[in-house]
Amino acid sequence: MQTEPKMWKRYLMWFAHEHIDFRHAEMQSIISLLNIPVRYVEKPCVQKPYCIVEMPSEDCVRKIASRSVLLKNCIELWARAKTVSQLHVNLKNSLKNSTGSWVAGEKDNNGISNTCLCPKELIESSCPLKKSFKIEVETFCKHYSMKEKVSKIETFSYLPFEGPVKLKNPDVTLLYLEFYGVDPNDVPEEPYDVFFGKWIADGQRDLIQVHSLKKRQFIGNTSMDAQLAIIMANQAQVKLGDMVLDPFVGSGSLLVAAAHFGAYVWGSDIDYMMLHARTRPTRVGQKIRTKEESIRGNMRQYGTESRYLDVVVSDFSLHNWRSDLKFDAIITDPPYGVREPTEKIGIERENYTLSEEHMANHVPSKVEYGLHHIYSDLLNFAATHLEMGRRLVCWYPLVREEYQESQLPSHPCLKLVANSEQVLSKLAARRLLTYEKILDDVPNMPLDPNAGVHNFREKYFTMGETTRRERKEKRAEEVAAYLARKLETTRYDLT
Ligand SMILES: C[S@@+](CC[C@H](N)C(=O)[O-])C[C@H]1O[C@@H](n2cnc3c(N)ncnc32)[C@H](O)[C@@H]1O
Incomplete structure (x- = not known):
C-alpha cells in the first residue's frame, strides 16, 4: 500500500x-x-x-x-x-x-x-x-x-x-x-x-453551463448570472443543512446556488407578480409564461426541490420574520433603481388613515425606498437575524470615480471580510460585499449619515443622460460638418 x-x-x-x-x-x-x-x-x-x-x-x-x-x-x-x-x-x-x-x-x-x-x-x-x-x-x-x-x-x-x-x-x-x-x-x-x-x-466550471440562465425554466429581467450566484454562495460559506434567506429574491437565482450546496432556502420580495411568475416573459419571442415557470420549478429542474422552503410576498422595510429567527446566511441583490424600482410601502400624505370599509380591498401605495435606507435596513436585519460568525453577501452599486471604501455601509456587529468589484460600464460598477457577524445584541443602528453620499440611482441616470446628450450633440456636429464639406465639393464641381 x-x-x-x-x-x-x-x-x-x-x-x-x-x-x-x-x-x-x-x-x-x-x-x-x-x-x-x-x-x-x-x-x-x-x-x-x-x-x-x-x-x-x-x-x-x-x-x-x-x-x-x-x-x-x-x-x-x-x-x-x-x-x-x-x-x-x-x-x-x-x-x-x-x-x-x-x-x-x-x-x-x-x-x-x-x-x-x-x-x-x-x-x-x-x-x-x-x-x-x-x-x-x-x-x-x-x-x-x-x-x-x-x-x-x-x-x-x-x-x-x-x-x-x-x-x-x-x-x-x-x-x-x-x-x-x-x-x-x-x-x-x-x-x-x-x-x-x-x-x-x-x-x-461545468456548473456554469448546468445552471446557465439560458436553460433555466424561470428567469426574470434581473436574474443573477449563474457563475456570480455560485460565487456569492461560496462567499457566504453556504453548507449542507444551512438555512439561507434572500430578502430581495426576484426569480430566485441566488436560492438555486445556495440549494446546490445543500442549504434550505427562503426568499421574500415585494413583487407579487414576480413571485407568482406572472411578469412578462423575459425571453425574446415568448408571449406568455408557461405553467412550469416558477421558483419551485427551477428547484425541481436542478433536483433541489426538497431544499426549497418557500417565498413570501413581503416588503423588506416592514418584514415579518420573528425577531428571534436566525439564518445561517443572507445572500441578496437589492434593487438599484435602474432596471427595477426601489419602492417600499408607504404614503407621502401626512396623517393618512384608512377607513374600515376600504380595508379589505386596499392596495397599499408605495414610496421611494432610497438605497441608503435599503442598506441600512439590510445591515440591521443581518446584525439581528444572522447566526454568530455567519455571513451576509450583497451587491452594492456605485459610481466608479466616487468610490471610497470608507463610505461602504457598515455596522458594528458586521465585519467587512471581502469586497470585489464588477465593472458594469465606464461609469458604474457594483461591489460584492461580504460581511461576517462578529457581535451580537447591538441595537438597531440609525441611518449612517455618510451612506446617502452614494446616491447611485440619481447619479447613474444624470451621468448616463449627459453622455447620451453629448453623443447626440457630437453626432449632430459630425453630420453638419459632413454636409458642409459635401456642399463645398459640389460648389467646387459646379465651378
Ligand atoms: C435585483 S432584483 C433581485 C433579482 C434576483 N437576485 C434574481 O436573481 O432574480 C431586486 C428585487 O428586489 C425586489 N424589491 C424591490 N423593493 C423591495 C422591497 N421594498 N422589499 C422586498 N423586495 C423588494 C424587486 O421586486 C426585485 O425583484
Missing part, C-alpha cells in the same frame, strides 16, 4: 480569467469554510491566472475544487521555469531531487522563484509500470494547433512512464502549462512562465 509523504505538497492552482477581483475572496472563503491549512507560495493576483500553494494532502485540493467556480484546475507541481528549455532542465533535476522536499531556485525582482523542483519520489510514485497516462497541453493567451501540441508533448519522452498512453480516463493525467501574459494584443514569442505537474482536480 502506498503511503502519502508527510511533507506538505506544492500545488499550482489555475484560474479562469474571469471575475479576477473575486478570485482571492472566493478561494479564502472556501479555505476558511472547509478549514483547510494553506500556505501561499505565490498569492493570486490580477496579472496572472494562477497561484502556488502548499497543502498537506491531495484531499485538501479536491475539497477546494469541489466548491470553487473560478478555479479551472489544480496540479501537483513537479517543475516550474521561466523558459521552456529551463523547464526541461528542472524537470530532469526533479527526477534526481532526493532531498524529500520542493527546491526553489533563485528569486526574481518580485521575490518569485523562477525554478521549482519537486521531490523525485512524487514523480516515481505516479510512474509504476502498469499505470496508464496522458499528457495535456494548456496555453494561456496563445493558441496552438493539435499538431503543435503533440510535438510539445513529445518533448517529455524522457519521463520514466512505462505504462500505456490512454486518452480517456487514464490513471495519471499530466499537465503542461504555458503562460503568455494577459494582453491578447501583446503576446510574446516565448511564454513568461511554464509549469508541469500531475493533474489533481478540476474546479466547478
Whole structure:
C-alpha cells in the first residue's frame, strides 16, 4: 500500500480569467469554510491566472475544487521555469531531487522563484509500470494547433512512464502549462512562465453551463448570472443543512446556488407578480409564461426541490420574520433603481388613515425606498437575524470615480471580510460585499449619515443622460460638418 509523504505538497492552482477581483475572496472563503491549512507560495493576483500553494494532502485540493467556480484546475507541481528549455532542465533535476522536499531556485525582482523542483519520489510514485497516462497541453493567451501540441508533448519522452498512453480516463493525467501574459494584443514569442505537474482536480466550471440562465425554466429581467450566484454562495460559506434567506429574491437565482450546496432556502420580495411568475416573459419571442415557470420549478429542474422552503410576498422595510429567527446566511441583490424600482410601502400624505370599509380591498401605495435606507435596513436585519460568525453577501452599486471604501455601509456587529468589484460600464460598477457577524445584541443602528453620499440611482441616470446628450450633440456636429464639406465639393464641381 502506498503511503502519502508527510511533507506538505506544492500545488499550482489555475484560474479562469474571469471575475479576477473575486478570485482571492472566493478561494479564502472556501479555505476558511472547509478549514483547510494553506500556505501561499505565490498569492493570486490580477496579472496572472494562477497561484502556488502548499497543502498537506491531495484531499485538501479536491475539497477546494469541489466548491470553487473560478478555479479551472489544480496540479501537483513537479517543475516550474521561466523558459521552456529551463523547464526541461528542472524537470530532469526533479527526477534526481532526493532531498524529500520542493527546491526553489533563485528569486526574481518580485521575490518569485523562477525554478521549482519537486521531490523525485512524487514523480516515481505516479510512474509504476502498469499505470496508464496522458499528457495535456494548456496555453494561456496563445493558441496552438493539435499538431503543435503533440510535438510539445513529445518533448517529455524522457519521463520514466512505462505504462500505456490512454486518452480517456487514464490513471495519471499530466499537465503542461504555458503562460503568455494577459494582453491578447501583446503576446510574446516565448511564454513568461511554464509549469508541469500531475493533474489533481478540476474546479466547478461545468456548473456554469448546468445552471446557465439560458436553460433555466424561470428567469426574470434581473436574474443573477449563474457563475456570480455560485460565487456569492461560496462567499457566504453556504453548507449542507444551512438555512439561507434572500430578502430581495426576484426569480430566485441566488436560492438555486445556495440549494446546490445543500442549504434550505427562503426568499421574500415585494413583487407579487414576480413571485407568482406572472411578469412578462423575459425571453425574446415568448408571449406568455408557461405553467412550469416558477421558483419551485427551477428547484425541481436542478433536483433541489426538497431544499426549497418557500417565498413570501413581503416588503423588506416592514418584514415579518420573528425577531428571534436566525439564518445561517443572507445572500441578496437589492434593487438599484435602474432596471427595477426601489419602492417600499408607504404614503407621502401626512396623517393618512384608512377607513374600515376600504380595508379589505386596499392596495397599499408605495414610496421611494432610497438605497441608503435599503442598506441600512439590510445591515440591521443581518446584525439581528444572522447566526454568530455567519455571513451576509450583497451587491452594492456605485459610481466608479466616487468610490471610497470608507463610505461602504457598515455596522458594528458586521465585519467587512471581502469586497470585489464588477465593472458594469465606464461609469458604474457594483461591489460584492461580504460581511461576517462578529457581535451580537447591538441595537438597531440609525441611518449612517455618510451612506446617502452614494446616491447611485440619481447619479447613474444624470451621468448616463449627459453622455447620451453629448453623443447626440457630437453626432449632430459630425453630420453638419459632413454636409458642409459635401456642399463645398459640389460648389467646387459646379465651378
Ligand atoms: C435585483 S432584483 C433581485 C433579482 C434576483 N437576485 C434574481 O436573481 O432574480 C431586486 C428585487 O428586489 C425586489 N424589491 C424591490 N423593493 C423591495 C422591497 N421594498 N422589499 C422586498 N423586495 C423588494 C424587486 O421586486 C426585485 O425583484
